[in-house]
Amino acid sequence: MATKISTELLIIILNNFQSTQDLYSSMLVNRIWCKVTIPILWNLPLGQECCTDYTKLEKKALCIRTYISCMDARTRNLLVQNGFDLSSSPPQATFDYPSFTHKFIINNLVYFVSIHSMYSRKIISPHQDDNGSRILFREMCKLIIERCIFLDSFKMTVIIFFSGNFQNYSDLIGSIFKLPSASKVFKKLENFTSTIGDYKLIYPFYESLKLICDTILTMDLKLNSYFQVQLLAKLIRVQKRLENLSIFTNYSLDCNSLLWAIISQKETLKGLRLYSVNFCQLKRKLSPIGQFISLQELYFDNCVGLRNSNCLFLASSFTQLSSFHYFHSRYSNDVHPQEFIIKIFETAGANLKNIFLDSHSSHSTIAFDTFSAILNYCTKITKLTLHNLSSEQVIAIFNNNFNELRRFSFDCGEKRFDANELLYKMGENVPESLESMEIRMNYYNPWIFSADYLRKFFEGWCYKGGGVNKLIIIKRTERGQLCGFTLSDEHFKVIEEYGVQFYIEK
Numbered sequence: 378m379a380t381k382i383s384t385e386l387l388i389i390i391l392n393n394f395q396s397t398q399d400l401y402s403s404m405l406v407n408r409i410w411c412k413v414t415i416p417i418l419w420n421l422p423l424g425q426e427c428c429t430d431y432t433k434l435e436k437k438a439l440c441i442r443t444y445i446s447c448m449d450a451r452t453r454n455l456l457v458q459n460g461f462d463l464s465s466s467p468p469q470a471t472f473d474y475p476s477f478t479h480k481f482i483i484n485n486l487v488y489f490v491s492i493h494s495m496y497s498r499k500i501i502s503p504h505q506d507d508n509g510s511r512i513l514f515r516e517m518c519k520l521i522i523e524r525c526i527f528l529d530s531f532k533m534t535v536i537i538f539f540s541g542n543f544q545n546y547s548d549l550i551g552s553i554f555k556l557p558s559a560s561k562v563f564k565k566l567e568n569f570t571s572t573i574g575d576y577k578l579i580y581p582f583y584e585s586l587k588l589i590c591d592t593i594l595t596m597d598l599k600l601n602s603y604f605q606v607q608l609l610a611k612l613i614r615v616q617k618r619l620e621n622l623s624i625f626t627n628y629s630l631d632c633n634s635l636l637w638a639i640i641s642q643k644e645t646l647k648g649l650r651l652y653s654v655n656f657c658q659l660k661r662k663l664s665p666i667g668q669f670i671s672l673q674e675l676y677f678d679n680c681v682g683l684r685n686s687n688c689l690f691l692a693s694s695f696t697q698l699s700s701f702h703y704f705h706s707r708y709s710n711d712v713h714p715q716e717f718i719i720k721i722f723e724t725a726g727a728n729l730k731n732i733f734l735d736s737h738s739s740h741s742t743i744a745f746d747t748f749s750a751i752l753n754y755c756t757k758i759t760k761l762t763l764h765n766l767s768s769e770q771v772i773a774i775f776n777n778n779f780n781e782l783r784r785f786s787f788d789c790g791e792k793r794f795d796a797n798e799l800l801y802k803m804g805e806n807v808p809e810s811l812e813s814m815e816i817r818m819n820y821y822n823p824w825i826f827s828a829d830y831l832r833k834f835f836e837g838w839c840y841k842g843g844g845v846n847k848l849i850i851i852k853r854t855e856r857g858q859l860c861g862f863t864l865s866d867e868h869f870k871v872i873e874e875y876g877v878q879f880y881i882e883k
């Protein structure tokens with residue numbers, strides 16, 4: 378039966394195998410299966426996320442032996458001269474294993490090389506002799522880049538083990554692009570992740586990539602210097618189909634060029650996440666920027682300067698937005714960018730399905746106008762998360778005919794209120810669509826309500842026994858712990874009667 382499946386189909390099936398164990402088994406079926414499985418299996422060592430279990434890493438590091446078998450005689454000699462014992466890596470391998478690499482996670486190579494160097498050179502600490510492992514690292518990079526056909530994913534993230542080694546290799550990583558075959562290998566890159574902002578020697582990466590590749594779909598980057606921001610802006614500008622971009626930078630850097638580079642991608646961008654990005658220097662140009670016609674997800678965390686009036690033209694270009702998350706900057710002197718946020722709600726209007734607004738760090742309730750904007754413009758909302766509401770605001774939400782609202786998460790800050798009355802009023806107008814409600818409480822202000830008022834709320838929400846698909850979650854707010862909130866047997870009887878799922882976070 379095995380041979381009746383076409384090779385192409387087999388490749389697709391095997392690519393979906395989740396475990397290496399399954400792949401090993403498929404290798405044993407027959408020669409064809411083996412030939413198809415090997416390339417898939419050998420994309421994994423450098424392409425699959427490593428866990429941080431050291432014992433497992435040690436096992437995975439064994440792949441280096443096989444890669445060394447694929448190195449040419451000159452390189453092998455060089456390793457021997459540097460104290461490597463190659464007896465477990467006989468020359469000439471059956472397959473050209475490095476050629477099967479399509480995803481390259483630099484962290485994996487750092488781990489594997491560090492571990493392999495330690496054992497193969499019989500030294501006690503992986504940091505004892507940095508030069509040997511540096512040479513192995515360099516030769517491994519060369520081997521992969523010279524032999525592999527293409528890379529569709531390249532990633533380097535904050536490192537857990539061997540961070541000293543990583544630092545020691547960072548110039549080598551930066552010079553990968555100087556290898557003659559790099560331009561061919563990186564030409565079709567789709568995913569680029571670099572969350573190491575600190576190593577200056579990696580900077581040339583952006584510079585080189587922009588000359589090579591314009592096909593990136595997803596970028597997830599962290600940047601620490603103005604120079605890096607400038608280079609990244611150039612890399613973004615040349616992209617032809619960038620869909621998802623996530624940038625973490627330092628709020629003290631001028632990001633004007635970066636923001637304009639992002640605007641240049643307005644046709645294709647679907648998701649944009651900005652962390653600590655500074656909007657203060659955003660300058661306007663005379664001509665209108667048009668619309669971000671594909672952008673659905675927008676996420677701001679800790680960004681500053683959004684009060685800059687030049688940001689309003691940006692906000693009014695997010696017409697297709699369906700999801701908006703906003704975490705206010707933790708730098709207390711940055712005022713809440715009310716107009717900007719309102720403009721976003723006004724522009725996206727009924728397209729907005731998911732809103733998350735955090736105002737905790739600004740120590741205020743949601744400003745009146747911002748709140749009204751949600752009620753007025755975002756009528757098709759399905760998921761709403763708001764912080765520090767007054768009880769009047771909670772009632773206003775329930776009275777607003779949000780007839781597609783499915784999930785509502787909120788807290789009532791620290792101001793005292795009558796929870797019985799609130800539940801009663803909520804119960805009078807629960808949106809029929811509401812499936813789950815998450816109530817966050819804090820230490821100072823637990824909700825205190827009677828079983829009777831809980832019943833009144835349930836009556837408005839569902840019929841007796843009809844609450845199986847309804848859920849209430851009681852959580853604590855970020856600050857303080859959940860204290861002083863208790864339910865009696867009476868309460869639990871009501872909960873049972875209506876069948877609503879009730880979950881109290883410990």
Ligand SMILES: *[C@@H]1O[C@H](CO)[C@@H](O)[C@H](O)[C@H]1NC(C)=O
Pocket residue numbers: 480529530567568595
């Ligand atoms: C790129 O990243 C996305 C999301 O992280 C993932 O779903 C996709 O499979 C990746 N593509 C490649 C070619 O690695």
Ligand SMILES: *[C@@H]1O[C@H](CO)[C@@H](O)[C@H](O)[C@H]1NC(C)=O
Pocket residue numbers: 594595620621647648673674
């Ligand atoms: C980009 O993000 C959008 C929205 O979250 C998602 O639908 C799409 O699959 C992502 N694209 C890639 C290439 O990961």
Ligand SMILES: *[C@@H]1O[C@H](CO)[C@@H](O)[C@H](O)[C@H]1NC(C)=O
Pocket residue numbers: 601627628629
């Ligand atoms: C941001 O940059 C400033 C100076 O430009 C520096 O002092 C600060 O440590 C940086 N912050 C981070 C998180 O790197």
Ligand SMILES: *[C@@H]1O[C@H](CO)[C@@H](O)[C@H](O)[C@H]1NC(C)=O
Pocket residue numbers: 736737738739740741742765790791
């Ligand atoms: C909630 O808003 C009030 C002002 O109405 C403010 O005093 C309080 O600090 C805010 N609470 C939090 C947790 O941000």
